[in-house]
Amino acid sequence: MVSGRPDSAFRRLLRYGFADPAAAARLLDEPELATLRTDTLFLDALGATADPDLALIGLVRLVEALDTEAQTLLDTVRTAKPLRDRLLGVLGASAALADHLATHPHDWKALVTYESTDLHPGVEEFEEALSDVVSPDTLRVAYRRAILSIAARDVCGTSDVAETAAELADLATATLRAALRLAEAEAPEDAALCRLAVIAMGKCGGHELNYVSDVDVVYVAEPAGGGPADREAREARGADGTNATNGAKGAGGGDAEGEALRAATRLAAHMMRICSDSTPEGTIWPVDANLRPEGRNGPLVRTLSSHVAYYQRWAKTWEFQALLKARPVAGDLALGAEYVEAVAPMVWQAADRENFVTDTQQMRRRVVASIPAAQLDRELKLGPGGLRDVEFAVQLLQLVHGRGDPTLRSSTTLDALDALAAGGYVGRQDAASLDSAYRFLRTMEHRIQLYQMRRTHLMPSSDADQRRLGRSLGYRSEPVAELHKAWRRHAAAVRRLHEKLFYRPLLDAVAQLDVGEARLSPKAAVQRLEALGYADPGAALRHLEALASGVSRKAAIQRTLLPVLLGWFADSADPDAGLLGFRKVSDALGKTPWYLRLLRDEGAAAENLARVLSAGRYAPDLLLRAPEAVAILGDEHGLRPRSRTALVQETLSAVGRAGDAEQAVVAARGVRRRELFRTAAADLIGAYGTEGAAPQDPAASLDRVGDALTDLNSATLSGALRAAVGAQWGDELPARFTVIGLGRFGGHEMGYGSDADVLFVHEPRDGIDEQEAGKAAFAVATEMRRLLQLPTADPPLVIDADLRPEGKSGALVRSLSSYAAYYRRWSLVWESQALLRAQYVAGDEDLGARFLALVDPLRYPVGGPDDDAVREIRRLKARMESERLPRGADPTTHMKLGRGGLTDVEWTVQLLQLRHGAEVAGLRTTRTRAALAAALAAGLLGQEDARVLDEAWVLASRLRNAVTLVRGVRGRPADTFPSESRELAGVGRYLGYGPGHVGEMLDDSRRVTRRARLVVERLFYGAA
Structure with a gap:
């Protein structure tokens, strides 16, 4: 190879993944590696490691350390694939284990064995491997040798992350036992005085230990030879653990017990030093006993009775969460089993503690808040989307639901997650996502720690370390980028599911239940239901049995939901109706996979459904005809009203x-x-408000309901119009056609039982004869009314056109020019008053605007109505009061026509609009409350008068809505308080009056309307 210019060998090494091919080439040129230099299988094995450079350097160091025996190793590496993969895999992943092999070169033989018993060793196999230790240093060497085998299985994929963590916990168990034997051998007199049990906590107790981690323990001791009978005798004499919060007494006690505790304390402390001390052979791991009662301030060792007394009287919520993973691992295992048996009931009663869920959630927040800002984005364990998010969510669900379901009582996170999914407490898909993310994050954590055998949970900062980590997880093309992409994806999934599960509103409600209620006898259950306020507890019990009996996953989820729902139903005016409605909805949606999952998982869906089902008949009737609409209750934005444009489309x-x-x-x-x-669900739940208004503001909620119902009914009329036109004329009617809303429809003040007061207006299209256009428009209006009057179980939308010119005897539809001629020649004062609420609602918008421009001079006359017109308005109002009030109706409580009711307020406001609308722009509105506010702003009435009138109008409108919501779609007229007690109580709940306050509601109503009537008599009936 020519220096500075890559040759084919150089490029070949790059392809194998070497970061420094020049250094690798020099190492491969060493005489010792001559037989491997061109061995493709060997180079392939190096290329498969996390860090080929590190693996090659480690091999060279091992060969040098073996000296004369090096050839045996190299021959085995060349010919035995299992050893080759395991040895090079470890050397490429862990510089620390490469150091160990360089120091103890013969330990490479621990990787040779590849038999079934070697694949997944347990405590016995590890104890056998540590059986020859005679000193702390030999224990450290044997421990590292065992770690070498575990790491080999890990990096080669022979063991998955859960099996690796379990093996590490089993090795820790064997190590604690060996360390305790060494301590006892050095102090046999102490060993003879006591029975000492070592209880593993945390990850060791949960069989999910890291490569490098503190091993959390708790110690419990008794005098030697002391069994349960001796302990009971001591307790009878007073040594019953009442000194649980006194460190000196807790560690001392009586003579025999005190001697035993002091001896046990010396043994425990010595055992901890053996594991924790740092020597030339390194450190095994720190043993942490700070999870004991009183933490580091409490005695290191306690008797069983002292432990129990502490947990019964003084323990905090987090201590029971920690005990979830308690497992006897060393010393007197029988005593350890007694300890676990004694504390287990308290663990599974912890969720009964006041504020248990809130305390646990706050503890998790404190952990996140304590992370240094510079480390937050690198934290695999403690940060948002990290391992703790999974563990805390699983543990909280276990502690809440595990009280009544023993299948959830596993100390291992992934096993517990599987059990939660199997029992229906967590959705299968959510559980699978958490399982996958947890395994990924734990594998990252393991590989990071394995490199230097250091305790860390931070993503390494250097590119080289991240490259090694990415390759160790199987990412080859772009290890760093692929690693970060996968990490972000899993962390986001964990965070989302943690928020969903850990802060699930249902959890706190479930935690507050008496779990024993779920196992009541039928007779006791009936009594309990009766006490909750169910009028027919026998029928309620039958509903419960139908919903929750059996072993299906659906029944399991129902058993979780129902105790909470029963309480929410009981908090309503009609618990029986709520439970019956829930059964009907569940029967309708029982085979739909998302339904129960929605109630269990999504925000406040279950509570919202309970409130809707038990608040009256209207909303449940709608839901039972379209049960899939229950999904609205679990959607964060589902209760927001939709725009008119969206509804029309x-x-x-x-x-x-x-x-x-x-x-x-x-x-x-x-x-x-x-x-x-x-709309009804949002109203009942209290989700409606306006910008800047509290969600529970009654007036704001009423305005939103009115807007929502008006927009919805406008969209429905648009649909009926399209259907009527399309049936005969296709896309285009010979006439332009518009629908004008009047009354509460035009005023955006519709209630659940309101009719749609309308006028139909048409105009011939260009080239169309007016008579032909009129016939077509009449046919469309008639067809619209027919279609909307077809029989249905839905709330009807009744079109009322009686406010048209000439009333019922007049033409159903008129042209714009006909309206102009009529209003110019024949219009009466009541028609001008009715037109104050005129508003375009459907059809041709331009024609609607021209109609409104046509009637503006009538409803906002310059100079206002003359004296005769005002007298006529007052005469019509008095006539209405005397003639239209139903026979026998109480004028003090009739919300529409009674004293201080809707018509009183509306006619008073409308008279102000007729008089001053031409001059005061704010009065030119179809909305009663807006006109009232404008009159106040213009100084046309005083602030107190405006407040009284507004309060009365809001009360009357809300009462009418409440009665309809309670009585249902086919209920009786909604202008008076119901006489039936449950209906009256339901109306009271809607209006904000709790149980037993119905009388107060009636008194308040009479007071409000009486005050309003006094204002009306002065403003409406007073001097002009």
Whole structure:
């Protein structure tokens, strides 16, 4: 090879992945490697390693260290593929293990064996490998030799990451046992005085240890020869662990117990030093006992009763989370088993503690907040999207749901995740994503630590280290770029799923349940349901059994959901209706895979559904006709009202796909049904508000409901118009045709039970005879009404055209010129008043605008109405009060026609609009509340009068909506308070009155309307 110019050998080494082919060529030229220099299999094996340069250097160092025995190694490397791959794989991944082999060259023979018993050794095999140790240093050497074999299986893919972590935990177990034997051998008198059990915690306890990690332990001890009977006797004498928070007494106790604890403490401390001390042979790992009661301030060793007393009285939430992984590993295993058996019930009761879920979530936030900013983007373990996110999410789910489901009580993260998925607590796809991400992140962590055998969880910063890491994970073409791409993808998945699972609203509700309720006898269950307020607990129990019986995954998820839902239903005015509705929806969607997953996983979907189903009949009736609309409740933006433009486009598209006019109106109704549910659900849940207004602001919510219903009904009319035109005329009607909304429709104030007050206006197209155009327009209007009156179980959209000129006896449709002639010659004052609410809603928008321009002088007359017109308005109002109020109705509580009701407020505001609309631009609005605000701003009424009128109008409008929501689509008229107690309670809940406050609601209503009536009598009926 010519210096400075790559030759074929140089290029060949580059292709094998060498970063420094010149140095590699020099090493391959060494006489010792003469037999391997041109060996393609050997070079292929080097090229397959994480770092071919590192592997080759390590091999040369090993050969030099072996000296006369080097040829045996080289011959074996050349002829035995298993050894070749394992040895070079380790040397290419770990400089630290290459150092070990250079120091202890004969340990390469530990990689020769390739038999079934060698593939996945357990504690017994590792104990056998450590059986000859006679000193701490020989233990360290034997430990590294065992690590060498584990690493070989890891980097060659013989063991996956979970098996590698389990092997490391088993090796740690064998090492702790060997270290304890050495400590006991040096102090046999201490060993004779006590029974000492070593309990592994953390990753060691969970069989998921890293290559380099603190090994977390807890120590428990008893006097030698002391069994349960002796312990009970000591407790009876007072040594029952009440000294759990006193370090001196906790470590001392009585004479025999105190001696035993002091002896056990010396043995434990000695064992820790053997593992933790650094010598020329290195360090095994630190043994960390800070998870013990009181942490580093507490005694190192305690009796079992002292441990139990501490956990019963003083332990914090995180300590029970730590105990989830407790496992006896060394010393007196029988005593260790007693310890685990004693603390396990407390672990699975931890979720019952007040604020358990919140405390656990806050602890995770504190961990993230403590990470130095410079390291946050490099953290594989503690940072967002890291290993801790997976572990905390899994552990929290285990502790909450594992109280009643023993299958979840695994100390190993991936096993627990599998169990959570199998039990339906986590979606299969979510579990698979977490499993894949966790394995990827743990493999990254292992390979980073393996390089120098150092405890770290940070992505290395140098390109060379990242290249080695990427190649160790199988990325070859662009190792660094591919590594970062995969890391970002997995970290994003972990973060998303952690947020979804760890902060799942359902968790806190489940944690607050008494798990014993799920196992009540039928009689006790009926009593419990009755206590919750279910009027028919027997029927409720049958619903529960139908939903949750069996061993299917669906039933398992239902068993998780139902205890929480029962409580939410019970918090409503009609728990029975809520549960019945839930069963019906579940029956309809039971085979749909996303339904229960949505309720379990997505935000507040389950609570939203419970509130909607138990708040009355209207929304559940809609949902049962379109159960797939339940997905709206789990969508972050699902409860936001859609724009009129979007609604019209969707409705017209649905109509356009239909085969005929009747199918078209069915399609339009389908859109309307879903959007009515969206509006009602958002209203019931309290999701409506306006910019700058609190979501629960009743007036803001009412305005949004009015807008949403008006826009939706406008879209429905647009669809019916398209269907009516298309059935006979195709794309173009001989006449331009527009629909003008009046009343609450024109005012954007529609309620759930409102009719659509309209006027139909047409104009002949160019070249079309006016009579022909009029016939076509009449046919379209008639067909629209027919289509919208077809029988349906949906809330009807009733078209009311009685406010047209001449009322019911007048023409259903008029041309724009006919309206102009009529209003010029015959218009009455009540028609001018009705036109105050005129607004374009569907059809030809330009024609609609010209109609509104035509009527503006009538509704906003210059100088206002004369005295005769004002007297006529007052006469009509008085006549309405005396004639239209239903017989027997209480005028103090009738929300539309009663004293201080809707018409009182609206006629008062409309009189102000007629009088001053020409001069005050703000009054030229179709919306009652906006006109009222404009009148206040213009000084036409005082602030208190405006507040009183607004309050009364909002109350009456909300009451009408509430009654419809409670009674349902086919309910009775909605202008008075219901007489049936549950319906009245439901209305009260909607209006913000809790259980037992119905009387207060009625009193408040009468007070509000009484005050409004006084203002109306002064402003409307007073002097002109």
